[in-house]
Amino acid sequence: MKALEDEPQLTLEACQGSAMAFETLVVYYEPRIRRMLYSLTQDSQLTQDLCQETLLSAYRALPRMDGGELHFAPWLYRIALNQLRSEWRRRKHVTWIPFASPQGNEDDVFDEPGEEYLVSSELFEERLVQRDLIQRVLDQLPRASALCLLLDAEGFSYREIAEILQDTLSAVRSRLSRARRSFQQIYTRLDQEGRS
Amino acid sequence: MKQVDLRSLPPCSMSTDCLRLLDDLDETGFTQNPGQVYFKDDLRDERLLGKLRLHLPHCPTCTVLLAQGRRVRSQQREMLRDFLIGSEAPVSSTISDILAAIRTEQNNGSRPGTSERRVGYHLQEIVLAPESPKLNGTHHHELETMPTGYVHSWLRNAMLLATVAALILFAFGVFGHHLNRPVPAGHVPAGVDSHGWDSVVIGLTMAAPGMSKLIGIYNYNPANGRHIDLVSSSQVPDNIRLDGISPDGRNLLYQFSASGHTMYSTSIPVKGTNFFYELKDENAVNAVWMDNDHALIASQHNGVALVNIHSGASINVFPTLKVKRLTFFHAPYLYFIGAIDPYEGTLYRIKLNAAGTSPQIVSASPTGKGSSYWLSPDGSTIYYAEREESGWPHIRSANSDGSYPREMLSQDFTAAGYAKPIGFALDNSLEAMRLSSGKFQVIKFAATGQQFQVVLDDAAPGATSLCGPEVAAVICDGDVAFAPYGHGLVVTAYYMDGSQKMWFDDLTTKTQSLLLKLDSKMNVQLPGWDRIPVK
Numbered sequence: 001m002k003a004l005e006d007e008p009q010l011t012l013e014a015c016q017g018s019a020m021a022f023e024t025l026v027v028y029y030e031p032r033i034r035r036m037l038y039s040l041t042q043d044s045q046l047t048q049d050l051c052q053e054t055l056l057s058a059y060r061a062l063p064r065m066d067g068g069e070l071h072f073a074p075w076l077y078r079i080a081l082n083q084l085r086s087e088w089r090r091r092k093h094v095t096w097i098p099f100a101s102p103q104g105n106e107d108d109v110f111d112e113p114g115e116e117y118l119v120s121s122e123l124f125e126e127r128l129v130q131r132d133l134i135q136r137v138l139d140q141l142p143r144a145s146a147l148c149l150l151l152d153a154e155g156f157s158y159r160e161i162a163e164i165l166q167d168t169l170s171a172v173r174s175r176l177s178r179a180r181r182s183f184q185q186i187y188t189r190l191d192q193e194g195r196s
Numbered sequence: 197m198k199q200v201d202l203r204s205l206p207p208c209s210m211s212t213d214c215l216r217l218l219d220d221l222d223e224t225g226f227t228q229n230p231g232q233v234y235f236k237d238d239l240r241d242e243r244l245l246g247k248l249r250l251h252l253p254h255c256p257t258c259t260v261l262l263a264q265g266r267r268v269r270s271q272q273r274e275m276l277r278d279f280l281i282g283s284e285a286p287v288s289s290t291i292s293d294i295l296a297a298i299r300t301e302q303n304n305g306s307r308p309g310t311s312e313r314r315v316g317y318h319l320q321e322i323v324l325a326p327e328s329p330k331l332n333g334t335h336h337h338e339l340e341t342m343p344t345g346y347v348h349s350w351l352r353n354a355m356l357l358a359t360v361a362a363l364i365l366f367a368f369g370v371f372g373h374h375l376n377r378p379v380p381a382g383h384v385p386a387g388v389d390s391h392g393w394d395s396v397v398i399g400l401t402m403a404a405p406g407m408s409k410l411i412g413i414y415n416y417n418p419a420n421g422r423h424i425d426l427v428s429s430s431q432v433p434d435n436i437r438l439d440g441i442s443p444d445g446r447n448l449l450y451q452f453s454a455s456g457h458t459m460y461s462t463s464i465p466v467k468g469t470n471f472f473y474e475l476k477d478e479n480a481v482n483a484v485w486m487d488n489d490h491a492l493i494a495s496q497h498n499g500v501a502l503v504n505i506h507s508g509a510s511i512n513v514f515p516t517l518k519v520k521r522l523t524f525f526h527a528p529y530l531y532f533i534g535a536i537d538p539y540e541g542t543l544y545r546i547k548l549n550a551a552g553t554s555p556q557i558v559s560a561s562p563t564g565k566g567s568s569y570w571l572s573p574d575g576s577t578i579y580y581a582e583r584e585e586s587g588w589p590h591i592r593s594a595n596s597d598g599s600y601p602r603e604m605l606s607q608d609f610t611a612a613g614y615a616k617p618i619g620f621a622l623d624n625s626l627e628a629m630r631l632s633s634g635k636f637q638v639i640k641f642a643a644t645g646q647q648f649q650v651v652l653d654d655a656a657p658g659a660t661s662l663c664g665p666e667v668a669a670v671i672c673d674g675d676v677a678f679a680p681y682g683h684g685l686v687v688t689a690y691y692m693d694g695s696q697k698m699w700f701d702d703l704t705t706k707t708q709s710l711l712l713k714l715d716s717k718m719n720v721q722l723p724g725w726d727r728i729p730v731k
Binding site: 019022023026027030031034035036038039044045047048049051052053055056057059060086090093094095097130131134135138149150152153154158168169170171173174176177180181183184 | 215218219220237268272273275280281283287288291293294297298301302400412422423711712713718
């Protein structure tokens with residue numbers, strides 16, 4: 001993954017207690033962690049919660065880390081994905097019921113998209129369809145495979161993905177190869193279904 | 197995306213490995229780093245990579261396959277990259293919240309690792325004043341009127357020590373600020389801002405055979421469906437017990453056990469460590485809020501301590517008081533359940549701020565054993581239910597000094613089934629939950645008592661109980677959270693199939709929502725409503 005300029009130095013300083021160094025890392029990585037989590041959950045509230053929990057956990061753990069050896073990005077993603085796995089485990093036993101606003105709530109009026117939303121360009125519609133299609137493909141893949149593909153698309157190397165997933169390089173190679181093949185098959189099938 | 201037809205090419209036994217090692221083949225040289233530890237499979241891959249590099253220039257099948265694989269990889273990466281970038285916008289940035297939380301932790305000095313744990317520091321900071329000889333004699337004490345029962349010798353001792361403690365407390369200046377500030381008995385005291393009690397604390401623990409795990413302590417706003425983690429599940433073990441919400445609604449008091457010690461902590465991070473007070477497990481009883489900055493903590497062998505939740509500074513205010521459970525504090529009285537037979541289960545109160553006071557029995561009714569008690573917001577009246585085994589609705593009340601005991605609801609008035617107090621309405625009238633014709637109804641008493649109206653017909657549709665399966669009762673305090681001023685109600689309901697559901701009723705709009713579905717392994721704690729923001 002393309003690292004932040006001076007990331008090793010910032011990591012070292014953050015481990016030594018520099019709040020400014022950590023804030024620089026937060027500003028760079030928060031959007032990346034956020035988009036990864038949202039891609040996997042499609043739940044904005046959960047994404048925000050996990051995002052904050054991830055970066056605060058990292059902040060609290062940094063003093064115990066060896067700043068000279070720490071690969072910040074894989075470590076941070078590992079925290080995020082562990083948080084997400086915990087949440088998935090929780091949800092096996094607890095189901096938060098989606099919130100439905102009471103009818104006639106005036107706040108809803110302001111949340112309605114305006115007319116300009118309806119005047120979409122063809123390109124915009126195409127993107128929406130494409131995004132929906134990719135989401136459905138990812139939904140049909142095993143979670144670990146979807147995760148591998150997203151980490152790969154984010155620019156992480158095999159070695160970094162192995163570090164994030166706490167797995168062997170060989171396992172990551174096999175999983176990613178299978179995931180690409182499955183993605184291709186499902187994408188083609190859903191795309192054809194959508195056109196027919 | 198189009199597939200390339202490879203059928204015209206000869207089959208190759210290494211084509212699968214070529215695709216699997218596509219990215220490595222596109223890199224030059226070996227992928228190993230000197231000094232790094234490798235798994236056996238990784239080393240096998242390295243050897244395979246060398247073979248494939250030699251094989252590729254002579255294999256048209258693998259060459260075409262790799263070209264196709266690169267194209268597919270490139271297309272997928274581009275699509276997924278767009279997908280990722282498109283996933284940024286739907287979720288608002290959390291950077292400002294994170295930075296604010298970090299600054300708060302910095303200001304509190306609570307970042308782990310940056311400061312040492314201050315185990316036992318509270319003991320070092322307290323210097324107890326020597327007992328005054330003047331205060332050791334019983335002739336100085338003015339016993340308050342006891343409506344029933346009598347003063348035990350241990351109570352006399354407590355009285356003596358209370359006198360000493362009161363003087364020490366004055367020296368601490370505690371009561372200078374809080375004498376006139378009432379503290380709730382599970383509800384909001386008079387004089388506290390009534391706005392913003394919008395969310396409820398929900399503690400979830402999974403308790404399966406052989407394992408137990410804290411799922412989370414959440415603050416949930418049922419009006420907008422948002423919730424936050426109030427206590428990080430990584431910071432406390434699964435045995436966390438939620439003691440109560442602070443009088444201002446901004447903080448949660450809880451305790452947990454680790455290494456044989458019970459630690460007391462709050463949701464607002466405690467400076468320098470994650471707890472402010474500790475007791476040995478076998479000595480720990482429970483804690484209640486005294487005011488927003490102090491807790492009263494009971495122990496088996498050392499009576500009751502008054503502890504500053506910020507500094508951990510403590511003072512033993514009633515060293516010999518035998519307490520089964522503290523119930524609530526309403527200045528200047530601490531209410532508690534005594535722990536001495538044959539009066540175990542009796543509700544007492546004791547004055548903290550005056551010399552020469554002794555515990556008073558508030559409720560000595562034998563049928564009061566096992567009951568939970570509710571104190572009216574103005575501190576004048578105690579309410580409690582008949583013990584559950586009777587099976588009939590007896591809600592009693594008495595003045596908070598124990599005088600004028602009377603019956604609010606009995607079988608003579610209604611064959612309504614079992615009923616228990618749950619809190620107070622905006623006009624301070626008592627509200628109760630009753631089981632009637634299989635429904636859990638909320639009833640509100642008229643100011644004069646003995647007359648009531650049904651304000652909610654069914655708080656938990658289809659439920660068999662508002663108590664966990666381990667409790668032989670139908671309504672438990674821990675499964676009912678009635679909002680201060682009575683605007684809302686959250687209950688944990690239990691069903692025949694072992695499942696649980698959490699329901700919310702907006703008592704203003706008369707709307708009902710299902711908040712949570714829980715399987716039978718989940719234990720729920722509902723300590724009450726709060727004013728902690730849920731962003």
